[in-house]
Amino acid sequence: MSPAEWLSDYTLQNVAIGAALLGLVSGVLGSFAVLRKQSLLGDTLSHAALPGICLGFIMSGGRHLGSLLAGALFTGALAALAMLWLTRMSRLKTDAALGITLSVFFAIGVVLLTHIQGSNNASQGGLDAFLFGQAAATLRSDLWIMAGVTAIAMLLVTALWKEFKLVSFDPQYAACIGMPVVLLEAVLTVMIALAVVVGLQMVGVVLMAAMIIAPAVAARQWTHRLEHMVILAALFGIFGGVCGAVISALGPGLATGPLIILSLSVVVIISLLLAPGRGFVWEILKLRSDRRALRHQKVLTTLYHVACQHEDRSYRFDQGMIDIYHGTNTRNALQRLADRDWVRLQTPPPGEPVSAPQWVLTDSGIDEAERLLRYPAEEAAS
């Protein structure tokens, strides 16, 4: 297949558009979930969507995406409610409540699923595709529904932007100025269920958790502003979604859901390593340069103290002696000091036996040492 044919392939187009929609909605809504420390709520809500899908199937008597998704939304909201209820009304902690809701709702879904399969309904085929998603089966009509849900979610976020922002960062203050905090939090939670609903067809109920979390975590690395984070998360989500869809189209037997998740994970790893400011690589580099600076500063101050002891500004230091004092080879540190003109090599007077290079402090070196000793804290902070 030539690239042009490949791009105009009907199924691939559908899958790519669907994956992009999913990336968009889960990136945006996931940002709020991650910031509000509710990352695993997506996991629970997506597992809880399974009984809803089955209920939707039983109610409508067929595999109509609209009714399946409505069912998923319904049980998702029910699960969120059950979770809140368990944590508020009993002594169970959040994690236990999340796990209980997740597993019991999923179990109910499994029971309903086997019930439908047992009833020999001809159109039940592919219902358990919602476990892992079945991107290739996406129809144009499915895309319209997914686009509709995404549009609703985007409209809500735009309309309630500043309320959501405040509730995410400072719910106490939001409550003080009279915002309906409980209602807003409920809306944010239900919107995670919306994202789950969009993702069911593409990645399935099991992997939705990562779809919510990964783009937001990656985006968080690159910026400190919510606006940028949400936009970046949406872009990462779209990128991961389309990547996964395209790779899965390359070969048979490559499921779309896992590939989307793996593409997003690569984005997360790159962000964690390389993002300016928060990336590990920069941190390690900075740590190393700090350590080096500290080393040569330490050598410099040692030389200064020894010179003071000898009351001789041009005292000649034997490099072997400096090495022994520091317990390590100081050649590199001395070289760096020499590069900055704080010390220089001194050729010993003729006739004296030379065992190692000899160094003396320069005037600017003495000034620098005095500065360091006067403001040690400031130097450490800079």
Add this chain to the structure above:
Amino acid sequence: MIAAIFNDIDLMIMLVGALVGIASSLVGTFLVLRGSSMLSDAIGHSIVFGIVVVWLLTHQSSGPWQILGAALTGLLTVFLTELLVNTQRVKKDAAIGLVFPVLFSLGILLINLYANDVHVDAHTVLLGEIGFIWLDTLNISGVEVPRALLTMSGMTLVNAIFILVFYKELKLATFDAALARALGFAPGVLFYALLLLTSGTAVAAFDAVGAVLFVAFVIVPPSAAWLLTDRLERMFLYGILISIASSILGYQLAVLWDVSIGGMMAVMTGGFLALAFLFGPRHGMLALWYQRRHQRALNDSRTLAVHLFNHEDGPEQAVENVTQALRDHLRWADSRAQQVVERACHKQLIVQQGSQLKLTPAGRQLAREILEPSRQPSGNMPQ
């Protein structure tokens, strides 16, 4: 006769279900108490990767070494999660949600790619098939024993021995990790050992209940038990009883309705949790509601006693110490005022003389206890 027992498919399935529940809730109790329940979810998912890799390498899925190998993936998940958390870039819950989907995705992709070589299909990964355990049997001295029964018995035994041997260390590490560390008990190592056992249990239970339903067996019975009791020993006992009952009930209902057996067993654990949540003796909804009601009634009686006592023998006694005044001055609704007066009469705190409400000595004593606590020779006060 022994052969007859092991040939009884119904009994075998229920027994395996109960063993899955017991082995899981043994380790689950500590996970729930430590607030690490969601780690079992992560472990349950990510062992899929380990199981597939071990299968591809050894072409065997059962046996202690295979279980251990696959269980190491569970530990890897926990290790990677903690690594991410320690970088302080990612919160704990987000870290869990990042790590296990990656391993799970890899597992699913491997299953897809080597579909012909792997004995599991993606469907069993999630749901398991406890109904088929009798297809895979081992011949032990002439008796066909389901392999799953042996594996789960072994796992239950290992978990039980670990908990019995390290009982007080685990207890201390769970309830006061700082003290445990100070005393040199290495709570971190203990916790990792516990998680290794959790992973092992997940692998052993995998064929029977799959990756996700396993979570129900780990978390739900201990959570229900925690709502029923405050003692750790009893928590184990109740967790085990709930697991056994869920297995039996779940199997019967599943056969009755012709639905997934593992799923129904998990739903039953949820049912027991709901019962504990509603009717638990001290922490249940009903008990809490009853306590609140009782407290409110008590407060009302005390308010009434204090009100009457304040105006007793005073100039406004005639207008204040009547039921009408309770409505006007205490802002009680008629029905409530009526109820409180009746209850106080019944408890002989007051007597009604015409429209007048008079304190009895007992009622006067109650009011004094509230108004002048220091002057009372109260038995409760330390001397």
